[in-house]
Amino acid sequence: MRFIGSKRLLLKNIEYVISQNITEHEKLNTFCDIFSGTTIVSQYFKNKYKIISNDLLYFSYCLQKSYVELNQKPNFKNLDMSLEVEEYLNNLSFTQKGFIFKNYSPGGKEDRKYLSKENATIIDGLRVCFENWLSKKKISDLEYFYLVSLVIEATPFVSNIAGTYGAYLKTWDKRSFKKIELNPLNIIDNKKNNKSYNEDCNKLIKKIEGDILYLDPPYNSRQYLPNYHLLETIAKYDDPVIKGKTGIREYKNQKSEFYNKSFAEDALESLIENAKFKYIVLSYNSEGIIPEAKLERLMRKYSKNVFNKYKINYRRYKKDRKTSDKEKLYELIHIIDKE
Numbered sequence: 001m002r003f004i005g006s007k008r009l010l011l012k013n014i015e016y017v018i019s020q021n022i023t024e025h026e027k028l029n030t031f032c033d034i035f036s037g038t039t040i041v042s043q044y045f046k047n048k049y050k051i052i053s054n055d056l057l058y059f060s061y062c063l064q065k066s067y068v069e070l071n072q073k074p075n076f077k078n079l080d081m082s083l084e085v086e087e088y089l090n091n092l093s094f095t096q097k098g099f100i101f102k103n104y105s106p107g108g109k110e111d112r113k114y115l116s117k118e119n120a121t122i123i124d125g126l127r128v129c130f131e132n133w134l135s136k137k138k139i140s141d142l143e144y145f146y147l148v149s150l151v152i153e154a155t156p157f158v159s160n161i162a163g164t165y166g167a168y169l170k171t172w173d174k175r176s177f178k179k180i181e182l183n184p185l186n187i188i189d190n191k192k193n194n195k196s197y198n199e200d201c202n203k204l205i206k207k208i209e210g211d212i213l214y215l216d217p218p219y220n221s222r223q224y225l226p227n228y229h230l231l232e233t234i235a236k237y238d239d240p241v242i243k244g245k246t247g248i249r250e251y252k253n254q255k256s257e258f259y260n261k262s263f264a265e266d267a268l269e270s271l272i273e274n275a276k277f278k279y280i281v282l283s284y285n286s287e288g289i290i291p292e293a294k295l296e297r298l299m300r301k302y303s304k305n306v307f308n309k310y311k312i313n314y315r316r317y318k319k320d321r322k323t324s325d326k327e328k329l330y331e332l333i334h335i336i337d338k339e
């Protein structure tokens with residue numbers, strides 16, 4: 001999935017930093033991805049470590065429950081079907097006009113153009129179907145999260161947006177005319193008891209411990225929820241109160257100190273201070289609201305013996321790209337030993 005701040009292109013760099021600075025990295029057990037987003041970092045390290053993952057976004061939590069907690073695709077044995085579940089669902093037809101149809105397709109009063117009427121109807125149909133199956137105990141909780149994740153992964157491919165859900169396009173992009181298609185998730189089996197959370201990181205950090213803590217906090221004031229509100233609503237399917245041209249949901253319980261210039265540094269310090277992990281790896285953008293010198297001071301303050309800082313040239317997220325200062329942008333990766 002395309003996601004602001006995704007580390008998809010930096011996975012090998014993160015791995016390199018760990019292998020260069022932690023001599024016993026192959027013997028360590030637990031890796032925590034506490035700002036997990038798309039779960040791509042958790043997935044990458046799942047072959048090596050037991051994973052603890054977390055994010056404030058609920059749709060990220062659904063993805064985590066699938067990619068992190070599951071070690072194999074669920075068998076949906078109570079559904080008693082001969083087809084693979086994705087194929088079965090792709091062949092269903094739906095007519096119900098639900099919340100997504102009424103609010104995010106031209107079928108609704110507001111004429112929002114996030115999804116075609118056909119795809120919005122299918123998404124509503126699938127979500128109602130999953131809720132029924134769960135309430136009738138035809139599927140387990142993990143099977144439910146797997147199914148919701150299928151829809152979350154498939155929706156961006158048919159959404160009429162320029163990358164995020166902050167706005168829909170005025171004219172229809174051709175991808176919106178394709179029928180939404182569910183595809184099996186690639187589940188990695190590490191035979192470990194991996195665990196996912198949906199909490200503020202500063203609360204969670206007091207309850208967990210492990211070997212490597214990977215921190216990838218937001219680095220500017222652009223909140224994630226407004227940019228991904230439709231995926232959050234599809235995941236929760238909770239008929240929220242929505243407002244404005246884009247039909248955004250309320251998110252006061254999902255606000256985070258990391259987006260705020262006055263609070264971000266203290267929030268990061270408190271996270272590091274409370275961490276019961278042997279090593280901490282921090283990714284941050286050179287244009288982030290916490291300046292580079294302050295980040296370094298903070299990481300040095302909590303390091304015992306190891307401190308290292310890497311600068312990795314990084315392409316700006318397309319929407320923000322300004323050609324003039326392209327060269328100056330880089331990702332900073334710090335690593336320290338804490339315990």
Ligand SMILES: C[S@@+](CC[C@H](N)C(=O)[O-])C[C@H]1O[C@@H](n2cnc3c(N)ncnc32)[C@H](O)[C@@H]1O
Binds near residue numbers: 008034038199200219
């Ligand atoms: C830079 S993104 C992480 C991207 C992720 N590493 C990936 O590659 O997909 C930052 C994430 O932090 C989450 N977040 C922001 N504040 C948070 C908080 N206080 N506690 C937990 N997660 C938070 C956001 O929802 C967002 O998914």
